[in-house]
Amino acid sequence: MFRNTMPRYEVLSADAMAQLDKGWRRLVTEIGVEFMSEKALELFRSAGQKVEENTVFLDPDFVLEQVAKAPREFDVQARNPAHNIHIGGDSMAFGSVYGPPFVREGEVRRDATMDDFRRFTMLSQSFDVLDSAGGVICEPNDTPLDSRHLDMTLALMTLTDKVYMGNVVSGVNARDTIAMGEILFGGRAAIEETPVSISLINCNSPLRWDDRMLDALFEYAAAGQPCVLTPFLLMGAMSPVTIPAALVQQIAEALSGIALAQLIRPGCPVIFGSFLSNIDMQSGSPTFGTPESGLGLLCTGQIARHFGLPFRSGGALTSSQVPDAQAGYEALMTMLPTFLAGANWVMHSAGWLEGGLVAGFEKFIVDVEILQMLQAEFTPLEIDEASLAFDAHQEVGHGGHFLGAMHTMERFRTCFYRPMLSSSENYERWMRNGGVDAAGRAKKIYQQRLEEYEQPTLDDAVRQELEEYVVRRRAELGD
Numbered sequence: 001m002f003r004n005t006m007p008r009y010e011v012l013s014a015d016a017m018a019q020l021d022k023g024w025r026r027l028v029t030e031i032g033v034e035f036m037s038e039k040a041l042e043l044f045r046s047a048g049q050k051v052e053e054n055t056v057f058l059d060p061d062f063v064l065e066q067v068a069k070a071p072r073e074f075d076v077q078a079r080n081p082a083h084n085i086h087i088g089g090d091s092m093a094f095g096s097v098y099g100p101p102f103v104r105e106g107e108v109r110r111d112a113t114m115d116d117f118r119r120f121t122m123l124s125q126s127f128d129v130l131d132s133a134g135g136v137i138c139e140p141n142d143t144p145l146d147s148r149h150l151d152m153t154l155a156l157m158t159l160t161d162k163v164y165m166g167n168v169v170s171g172v173n174a175r176d177t178i179a180m181g182e183i184l185f186g187g188r189a190a191i192e193e194t195p196v197s198i199s200l201i202n203c204n205s206p207l208r209w210d211d212r213m214l215d216a217l218f219e220y221a222a223a224g225q226p227c228v229l230t231p232f233l234l235m236g237a238m239s240p241v242t243i244p245a246a247l248v249q250q251i252a253e254a255l256s257g258i259a260l261a262q263l264i265r266p267g268c269p270v271i272f273g274s275f276l277s278n279i280d281m282q283s284g285s286p287t288f289g290t291p292e293s294g295l296g297l298l299c300t301g302q303i304a305r306h307f308g309l310p311f312r313s314g315g316a317l318t319s320s321q322v323p324d325a326q327a328g329y330e331a332l333m334t335m336l337p338t339f340l341a342g343a344n345w346v347m348h349s350a351g352w353l354e355g356g357l358v359a360g361f362e363k364f365i366v367d368v369e370i371l372q373m374l375q376a377e378f379t380p381l382e383i384d385e386a387s388l389a390f391d392a393h394q395e396v397g398h399g400g401h402f403l404g405a406m407h408t409m410e411r412f413r414t415c416f417y418r419p420m421l422s423s424s425e426n427y428e429r430w431m432r433n434g435g436v437d438a439a440g441r442a443k444k445i446y447q448q449r450l451e452e453y454e455q456p457t458l459d460d461a462v463r464q465e466l467e468e469y470v471v472r473r474r475a476e477l478g479d
Helices: 014-031 038-046 060-067 114-126 148-159 171-185 188-193 211-222 243-264 291-306 325-341 361-377 390-396 406-411 427-432 438-452 460-476
Strands: 033-035 050-052 055-057 074-076 085-087 091-094 102-105 108-111 132-134 163-165 197-203 227-235 270-273 275-279 358-360
Touching (some): 014 055, 014 060, 014 243, 033 038, 033 243, 038 050, 038 211, 038 243, 060 243, 085 091, 102 361, 114 361, 148 171, 148 460, 171 188, 197 243, 197 270, 211 227, 275 291, 291 325, 325 361, 390 406
Parallel strands (some): 227 270, 227 275
Antiparallel strands (some): 102 108
16 A cells, blocks of 8 residues: 655635535535435435435535544455555555456457456456455456356455455345455454445436445445445536536535435445546547546545545546557556545556456556556655765766766665566667567566466365355355
8 A cells, every 4th residue: 555645736726615615515405416215315304304306405514514424534454464455644545447348458359257357356466556456347248247246256355365345236236245245354343343345336427326326335334334435427428518517516426425324324434436537529438538637636636635535536547449658648647646636545547448448458567557656756755864875976976977886786776666567678679579569568467477376365264155155145146
């Protein structure tokens, strides 16, 4: 887990924050938010909020009272304590790509499989810069829809010893994830004392929380497992085209979901979620790595801190179909403001392609390289007598060079970041070695990592109990 102690890049003035505050208050009181769940509506009614059909008209002061119950920071335990993470403050935790139904491997784009899911999970385990494999790293289309969440959760629990994400397709799937977490960590009390999973609850923007997501929220919040309450905003489609309007809608949606979570279980951990980009106004296609999304991300960090909440945003997002130059610069255009804003939970950190439709093996490696480089760049300098190197000047003198100086010889192995993917060979040597581009080098790296992968140890009795649970539940679900 990375601690980002650099100053935050804040772009909103006090007047701008005041305008946004007026905006979200007006939205929740005059337009309201739809909750497609009778349980949710009843909680709001009982709390004195105005409910008409499925729309809740919220008192902004009530919303803020609920939000204030959420912890500013909290821990999430992994089965290997060395991989525990902290959410909030200066902490940044990074998870793999989430959700694509397709996979790209070299020149081939195809439906994702369970084998792909397992291999991405293994890659996530093999890179220390990633704190989690995530959840639905890709959608394994060769397994039954009703029970594939069991196989995915089992893989996350056994092929990694890092924090994992819970399945949110339904309340049933959430209950299965919780039950398997209880097996892995020794019971309900253990996972309620310190949570073991993070789950993504997306708003059906604009201003609607659907029943399936809410069913999952009820399960996870009741069990004390943190949820990321995330508006899904593509400006021009699910929100107005202006960034301020999108920010106001994002606040209204996120805070309304967080308020519900606190009604379910006061004090349960939550994360202010943000997924904010825009569409191409010529084609209507979603675009990623845009200046607008970067600016929205910087604003979101400032907004979340204003409400005293940890936040999720950013990642290595791109609209590119292949791991090319566009994929690299768009990923950096999103990941750099992620660091500048100090996002606490970062999804889609490795492998995202084609607007989230594709999980790419080569792109996974490109993104890990970007992430490693940014973590090095955002590590503060240590300035002391040794690092000022006066003795090196005494040794080299005027007009000399420092390559063979004692100061250099003592530090040459660790003085600079050493890229795993980049090539600095001269042209002739590069050609003699095959003239391989970044995507080709990334292919060799992920293949080598998979060959060298070692599965983390797990108690045999726990593994057997997990496997038996999966077999039993698969049969009960009819698969």
